[in-house]
Amino acid sequence: xxxxLRAELGKDAVxxxxxxxxxxSRDMMPLAPSGRPLAVVLPSDVEGVQAxxxxxxxxxxxxxxxxxxxxxxxxxxxxxxxxxLVMTKLDQIVEIDAGNRLAxxxxxxxxxxxxxxxxxxxxxxxxxxxxxxxxxxxxxxxxNAGGLCCVKYGVTTDSxxxxxxxxxxxxxxxxxxxxxxxxxxxxLARLFVGSEGTLGVITQATVALKPLPQAPGTxxxxxxxxxxxGTAVARTVREGxxxxxxxxxxxxxxxxxETYLRTDLGAGSDCQALLLCQSDAGGEVARRELAALEQICxxxxxxxxYATDDLEEGRMxxxxxxxxxxxxxQYGVWLTDDVSVPRTRIAxxxxxxxxxxxxxGLRIAVVGHAGDGNMHPTIVYQPDDEDEFARARRAFxxxxxxxxxxxxxxxxxxxxxxxxxxxxxxxIGPVGMRVHxxxxxxxxPENLFNPGSMFSMT
Amino acid sequence: xxxxLRAELGKDAVxxxxxxxxxxSRDMMPLAPSGRPLAVVLPSDVEGVQAxxxxxxxxxxxxxxxxxxxxxxxxxxxxxxxxxLVMTKLDQIVEIDAGNRLAxxxxxxxxxxxxxxxxxxxxxxxxxxxxxxxxxxxxxxxxNAGGLCCVKYGVTTDSxxxxxxxxxxxxxxxxxxxxxxxxxxxxLARLFVGSEGTLGVITQATVALKPLPQAPGTxxxxxxxxxxxGTAVARTVREGxxxxxxxxxxxxxxxxxETYLRTDLGAGSDCQALLLCQSDAGGEVARRELAALEQICxxxxxxxxYATDDLEEGRMxxxxxxxxxxxxxQYGVWLTDDVSVPRTRIAxxxxxxxxxxxxxGLRIAVVGHAGDGNMHPTIVYQPDDEDEFARARRAFxxxxxxxxxxxxxxxxxxxxxxxxxxxxxxxIGPVGMRVHxxxxxxxxPENLFNPGSMFSMT
Numbered sequence: 001x002x003x004x005l006r007a008e009l010g011k012d013a014v015x016x017x018x019x020x021x022x023x024x025s026r027d028m029m030p031l032a033p034s035g036r037p038l039a040v041v042l043p044s045d046v047e048g049v050q051a052x053x054x055x056x057x058x059x060x061x062x063x064x065x066x067x068x069x070x071x072x073x074x075x076x077x078x079x080x081x082x083x084x085l086v087m088t089k090l091d092q093i094v095e096i097d098a099g100n101r102l103a104x105x106x107x108x109x110x111x112x113x114x115x116x117x118x119x120x121x122x123x124x125x126x127x128x129x130x131x132x133x134x135x136x137x138x139x140x141x142x143x144n145a146g147g148l149c150c151v152k153y154g155v156t157t158d159s160x161x162x163x164x165x166x167x168x169x170x171x172x173x174x175x176x177x178x179x180x181x182x183x184x185x186x187x188l189a190r191l192f193v194g195s196e197g198t199l200g201v202i203t204q205a206t207v208a209l210k211p212l213p214q215a216p217g218t219x220x221x222x223x224x225x226x227x228x229x230g231t232a233v234a235r236t237v238r239e240g241x242x243x244x245x246x247x248x249x250x251x252x253x254x255x256x257x258e259t260y261l262r263t264d265l266g267a268g269s270d271c272q273a274l275l276l277c278q279s280d281a282g283g284e285v286a287r288r289e290l291a292a293l294e295q296i297c298x299x300x301x302x303x304x305x306y307a308t309d310d311l312e313e314g315r316m317x318x319x320x321x322x323x324x325x326x327x328x329x330q331y332g333v334w335l336t337d338d339v340s341v342p343r344t345r346i347a348x349x350x351x352x353x354x355x356x357x358x359x360x361g362l363r364i365a366v367v368g369h370a371g372d373g374n375m376h377p378t379i380v381y382q383p384d385d386e387d388e389f390a391r392a393r394r395a396f397x398x399x400x401x402x403x404x405x406x407x408x409x410x411x412x413x414x415x416x417x418x419x420x421x422x423x424x425x426x427x428i429g430p431v432g433m434r435v436h437x438x439x440x441x442x443x444x445p446e447n448l449f450n451p452g453s454m455f456s457m458t
Numbered sequence: 459x460x461x462x463l464r465a466e467l468g469k470d471a472v473x474x475x476x477x478x479x480x481x482x483s484r485d486m487m488p489l490a491p492s493g494r495p496l497a498v499v500l501p502s503d504v505e506g507v508q509a510x511x512x513x514x515x516x517x518x519x520x521x522x523x524x525x526x527x528x529x530x531x532x533x534x535x536x537x538x539x540x541x542x543l544v545m546t547k548l549d550q551i552v553e554i555d556a557g558n559r560l561a562x563x564x565x566x567x568x569x570x571x572x573x574x575x576x577x578x579x580x581x582x583x584x585x586x587x588x589x590x591x592x593x594x595x596x597x598x599x600x601x602n603a604g605g606l607c608c609v610k611y612g613v614t615t616d617s618x619x620x621x622x623x624x625x626x627x628x629x630x631x632x633x634x635x636x637x638x639x640x641x642x643x644x645x646l647a648r649l650f651v652g653s654e655g656t657l658g659v660i661t662q663a664t665v666a667l668k669p670l671p672q673a674p675g676t677x678x679x680x681x682x683x684x685x686x687x688g689t690a691v692a693r694t695v696r697e698g699x700x701x702x703x704x705x706x707x708x709x710x711x712x713x714x715x716e717t718y719l720r721t722d723l724g725a726g727s728d729c730q731a732l733l734l735c736q737s738d739a740g741g742e743v744a745r746r747e748l749a750a751l752e753q754i755c756x757x758x759x760x761x762x763x764y765a766t767d768d769l770e771e772g773r774m775x776x777x778x779x780x781x782x783x784x785x786x787x788q789y790g791v792w793l794t795d796d797v798s799v800p801r802t803r804i805a806x807x808x809x810x811x812x813x814x815x816x817x818x819g820l821r822i823a824v825v826g827h828a829g830d831g832n833m834h835p836t837i838v839y840q841p842d843d844e845d846e847f848a849r850a851r852r853a854f855x856x857x858x859x860x861x862x863x864x865x866x867x868x869x870x871x872x873x874x875x876x877x878x879x880x881x882x883x884x885x886i887g888p889v890g891m892r893v894h895x896x897x898x899x900x901x902x903p904e905n906l907f908n909p910g911s912m913f914s915m916t
Contacts, residue, residue, distance in 0.1 A: 099692050099802040122698060144641045155639060157648075158616065173889045179798040180830035181613060182867035183602045183652050184874060184885050185894055185912065190615075190648040194641050211698025234557050240580060240669025285743055340637040344557040372638035373558075409640035416642060427642050431631045435901065436643055442900035443893065454643065 001059040002039055008051045013089075015040040024066065024086060025078035028131075030335060030383070031393060032074020032418040037064070037084045044089040046164070046172065046203045053201065054170035056083055062448050065197040067107065067139030070131035072336060073417025075143065075196040075453050087138045090203060093117050101209045102161060102178060107138020107202050123209040126153035129413070130325075141202050144194030146413035151371030152244045152280075153210065155413065157193040162206035165192050165199075168444045178206055191439070196415050197450040199443045214282025216244060218314030219290045221275045221297035222267030222304035226250060229273035230347025232300040233370045237343050241292055245278035246371030247321050250350050252357075253365040253378075257320040260327030265320055267304055273350070275370060276321055278314065324367045325378065331363055332380045335392050339403030340374040340412030352402045353377045359398075360391040374412035375403075397423075416454045424455055459517040460497055466509045471547075473498040482524065482544060483536035486589075488793060488841070489851060490532020490876040495522070495542045502547040504622070504630065504661045511659065512628035514541055520906050523655040525565065525597030528589035530794060531875025533601065533654040533911050545596045548661060551575050559667045560619060560636060565596020565660050581667040584611035587871070588783075599660050602652030604871035609829030610702045610738075611668065613871065615651040620664035623650050623657075626902045636664055649897075654873050655908040657901045672740025674702060676772030677748045679733045679755035680725035680762035684708060687731035688805025690758040691828045695801050699750055702738035704829030705779050706731060708808050710815075711823040711836075715778040718785030723778055725762055731808070733828060734779055736772065782825045783836065789821055790838045793850050797861030798832040798870030810860045811835045817856075818849040832870035833861075855881075874912045882913055 006014045015021060016039045024040045026032075038061060043049045056063050065085045066076040078084050091108035098121045105114055111132040115125050127140055128147035139145070141163070146155045162176025176182070176189035192199055223229040229248060236246065249257070251272045258265055267274055275297065279289035290307045297305050308314055328334045341349050350366050357364035368375030377399050381392040400410045400423050410416075410423040425433055436455055440447070447457050464472045473479060474497045482498045484490075496519060501507045514521050523543045524534040536542050549566035556579045563572055569590040573583050585598055586605035597603070599621070604613045620634025634640070634647035650657055681687040687706060694704065707715070709730045716723055725732055733755065737747040748765045755763050766772055786792045799807050808824050815822035826833030835857050839850040858868045858881050868874075868881040883891055894913055898905070905915050 097800075097802075098696050100800045101695055144645070146639055150639060155641075157645065167889070167893070171889050173893055175886065175890055175893075177798075177867050178800055179832075179866050179870065180801070181604055181608060181798045181827075181832045181870040183613075183871055184867045184869050184878075184882050185890065186657075186897060187602070187615065187648045187652055188890070188893060190645045194645055199644075211700065237559055238556050242669065340635075340639045342555075342558045342636055343638070344555075369639075374637075374639045408637050409635050409642045411642050412637065412639040413641055420642075424642050428633065431625070431629050432633055432643065432646070435625070435631055435633075435646060438900040439644060439897060442896040 001055050001061060005041060005052060005055050009041065009043055009048050013042045013044070013048070021084070024084045027069045027071035027074060027076045029072045029074045029417065029419055030333065031396065032077050034074070034077035035080035035082065037078040038081050040084045040086060042086045042089050046166065049166045049201055049203055050170045050172065052083065052085055053166050056448055057169060057446065060446060060448065062451050064450050065201050067136035068134050070135040071139060071143060071415065071417065072338065073415040074419045075415050075417030075450065077418055079452060085201060088136060094204065096121050098123060100178065102206060103209060104204060104206050105137050106204055107136060107141065109137045111135050111137060111140060118209055119212060122212050124212045125207065125209055126159060127156045137205065138202055141193050141205055142195065142197050143415040146374065148245050148247065148369060150369060151246050152242050157190050159207045160189050160193055160205060161208050163189045163192055163202055164204035166201040166203055168200070168446065168448065173200065176206060180208070196417060196454050198440060198454050199449060213244060213280035214286065215311050216278040216280045216314060217286040217290050217307065217309040218317050219277045219293050219305065219307040220317050221294070221302040222271040223273045223301065224270045224303050226273045226350040227347045228301040229275055232275060232297050233346055234344045235296045235300060236293060239296065241289065243277045243289065243293060243371060244280035245276070247276045248346065248368050248370035249274045249321060249324065250366040252363060253324045253367045256327040256330065256365055257324055260323055260330060261320065266306070271303065276318060321367065324365060328365055328378060328380050333383045334378050334380050335396060336376050336378040337396050337399045338376055338411050338414040339399060339408050341403055341406040341408035343373040345406040346370055346373060346375065348406055349375055349402065353399060356395050356398045360395045362388065362391055362395060364395060373408070418453050421455055459513050459519060463499060463510060463513050467499065467501055467506050471500045471502070479542065482542045485527045485529035485532060485534040487530045487532045487875065487877055488791065489854065490535050492532065492535035493538035493540065495536040496539050498542045498544060500544045500547050504624065507624045507659055507661050508628045508630065510541065510543055511624050511626070514906055515627060515904065518904060518906065520909050522908050523659050525594035526592050528593040529597060529601060529873065529875065530796065531873040532877045533873050533875030533908065535876055537910060543659060546594060552662065554579050556581060558636065560664060561667060562662060562664050563595050564662055565594060565599065567595050569593050569595060569598060576667055577670060580670050582670045583665065583667055584617060585614045595663065596660055599651050599663055600653065600655050601873040604832065606703050606705065606827060608827060609704050610700050615648050617665045618647050618651055618663060619666050621647045621650055621660055622662035624659040624661055626658070626904065626906065631658065634664060638666065654875060654912050656898060656912050657907060671702060671738035672744065673769050674736040674738045674772060675744040675748050675765065675767040676775050677735045677751050677763065677765040678775050679752070679760040680729040681731045681759065682728045682761050684731045684808040685805045686759040687733055690733060690755050691804055692802045693754045693758060694751060697754065699747065701735045701747065701751060701829060703734070703736035705734045706804065706826050706828035707779060707782065708824040710821060711782045711825045714785040714788065714823055715781055718781055718788060719778065724764070729761065734776060779825065782823060786823055786836060786838050791841045792836045792838050793854060794834050794836040795854050795857045796834055796869050796872040797857060797866050799861055799864040799866035801831040803864040804828055804831060804833065806864055807833055807860065811857060814853050814856045818853045820846065820849055820853060822853060831866070876911050879913055
């Protein structure tokens with residue numbers, strides 16, 4: 001098979017050296033298992049992808065598709081004897097159509113490069129996962145990635161109009177459309193989005209773009225209880241405000257950021273939660289939106305609020321949020337969880353994380369996209385201490401359990417991958433699992449696309 | 459089987475009188491075939507739906523699910539020997555959760571009743587098909603209905619968070635979530651939305667709600683060429699404006715409305731196209747948005763523009779758009795088509811409809827959701843004249859052909875049903891058809907859910 005692939009793709013596109021293949025065998029989730037690939041293959045066009053899929057089908061070799069490897073669920077981790085199908089060489093922005101506010105893009109394009117390219121046309125591609133400066137569009141599509149934008153602009157699937165996908169037999173499915181609306185047949189595009197490489201390989205996407213928003217104004221508010229901050233979020237939702245960003249940091253995150261940045265965020269030593277909000281509506285509207293948010297925060301007992309429409313100052317305020325994970329590396333290795341709860345339950349989730357932190361004796365810092373209830377409790381542990389690792393894993397699972405009990409989901413935006421398979425089953429139940437397996441069986445009868453990721457067939 | 463169903467559901471829930479069943483055997487699409495049902499069944503809860511599906515599975519009797527019957531594709535038309543499963547008695551609004559801006563609703567609730575109920579909580583359910591005062595949420599979900607709101611607020615699927623669906627074996631699938639974000643498993647909810655009753659029976663939906671918009675300001679602009687109106691739409695898109703409504707009427711629609719309303723719309727006798735736009739952003743922002751739209755219209759050569767923030771006046775201006783179909787009944791029976799094209803191609807579509815109108819010798823009036831390129835060319839014919847009927851059908855098909863050639867889709871919001879099956883195949887091709895059949899086979903192996911609608915299995 002490899003000889004055949006080398007003939008079809010060129011020998012530089014088929015790598016088997018263990019040092020090299022090893023570097024393509026994991027994503028960023030430390031808990032997930034990974035195996036040794038047979039080979040790493042880097043096709044540079046759709047025909048190359050079809051050739052790989054056909055060759056693997058013939059030889060019954062499993063395929064693990066992969067982008068940049070920024071994932072946090074192990075979905076892109078190799079399994080023993082697989083071909084890792086690296087999509088980064090399909091890296092063309094095929095078309096930007098400003099008149100219809102859409103673009104056609106290949107999966108290997110880096111999110112930031114795509115954002116920058118469409119921005120030159122006065123357009124905006126909303127999905128902005130934290131790794132936006134190195135993750136690829138293909139990975140974003142496969143995990144239905146979110147980010148900070150979602151409270152106002154939705155997640156990746158909300159931007160997808162159409163897809164091209166290489167199916168299990170190597171044929172190319174073109175699904176979806178270039179128009180804003182369309183109901184011709186099943187919504188297959190959105191079935192493939194978020195399917196984590198288990199149903200096919202996405203080789204092209206047509207995405208809707210938004211008008212470029214205005215430069216954001218920023219509000220920061222400190223609270224001496226997480227309940228008060230949670231109430232402010234719920235009030236914001238209930239009163240119909242839609243900020244372009246609404247993030248929360250708990251006491252542990254604030255402390256880590258302050259220590260790392262060697263600064264005082266001005267929230268006071270009793271501060272238990274910080275809300276960071278932005279409005280990108282521009283001018284007077286943004287000022288009014290931020291003033292309304294500030295009023296809500298004050299009504300809910302904020303001990304400090306500060307609003308600015310100065311861009312640089314806003315960026316500095318946001319930096320506290322952005323550095324949290326890096327800041328936690330002062331204390332050990334981090335393991336970030338990902339639950340989404342109804343927005344009225346955020347404070348309960350943070351309080352629960354504090355309780356779990358005490359139980360397992362490990363630091364847990366909660367940062368999250370408060371505006372959509374998607375929280376990332378992040379556990380800090382020493383990787384060489386087996387007992388700490390076990391306790392980190394326990395905390396990780398207890399947070400998921402709590403997320404479900406609060407009416408939420410075990411993954412808001414990172415995906416199931418190889419780390420949350422049992423949790424998927426707990427969340428969706430036997431009927432849901434059966435439908436997943438029926439669809440997988442229908443589209444990938446030999447179970448060669450990322451087998452054992454998201455769920456097992458038995 | 460019927461005896462069994464009468465025992466389980468009560469005898470009033472199982473109807474077999476031919477006069478009665480006849481009244482449940484068609485929707486609003488005159489071209490689509492329909493058959494004679496074995497029975498019409500009206501369960502009043504999910505257990506009743508499960509009982510019907512199980513009984514039909516055992517007896518291998520096909521099931522045609524149906525809401526109010528406002529559809530325009532024949533998807534809800536009976537086939538010979540089927541059970542028509544009428545969902546209108548599952549008519550409860552189960553929950554309105556203002557703190558999380560969501561609601562849980564049964565499929566039999568009328569769209570308008572649901573809108574009114576959530577409005578009391580200061581909330582807004584966007585999807586507003588023209589039949590919103592009598593169509594049901596279940597039909598809206600099954601066809602992924604649109605309406606006038608879509609240019610700003612998207613279509614039905616964009617509001618769906620979760621679904622409950624009775625599957626082919628009678629089991630109940632609960633899929634999706636109550637949270638804003640969630641990526642646990644495949645996006646099954648959006649697979650069932652728009653599947654036109656071919657994969658399962660939706661018995662409950664959890665939908666996201668929006669903040670209630672402000673009272674709209676309205677702008678009307680007249681153009682003496684459709685090209686100029688089309689250019690104004692494309693400029694609006696390119697300049698990043700997002701009106702809450704942007705409708706177009708061609709000369710034929712304008713004339714029909716003027717005659718019917720016995721009024722002069724003030725567009726002048728040379729007027730070839732009217733654009734109607736609204737902004738629901740409120741106050742100064744809405745005034746600025748409408749002023750920007752007016753500027754674009756003038757730049758594109760509008761011969762008349764008129765803007766108002768008076769609600770009643772706005773309603774009167776909108777009335778011209780709303781009465782078009784009724785107004786066309788002055789001339790015969792109407793047959794409305796439904797294509798969606800890239801927004802830069804609207805003028806070409808309207809010009810093409812004028813050409814087709816001349817070719818077939820029938821009046822074709824084009825109204826449409828210009829802001830999202832979804833056009834409804836409406837053909838007027840005499841139903842008792844066989845030749846006119848044949849020419850109407852020819853015009854209907856030629857419009858679809860043109861829609862595809864302009865890079866569009868054969869259905870923007872009405873669906874495929876029993877009237878556009880061949881067109882679905884033309885649009886999505888053999889690979890797309892194969893995937894549809896694979897999914898249908900996986901979820902409905904006996905092909906009992908609305909068989910032969912949307913596509914046939916062979």
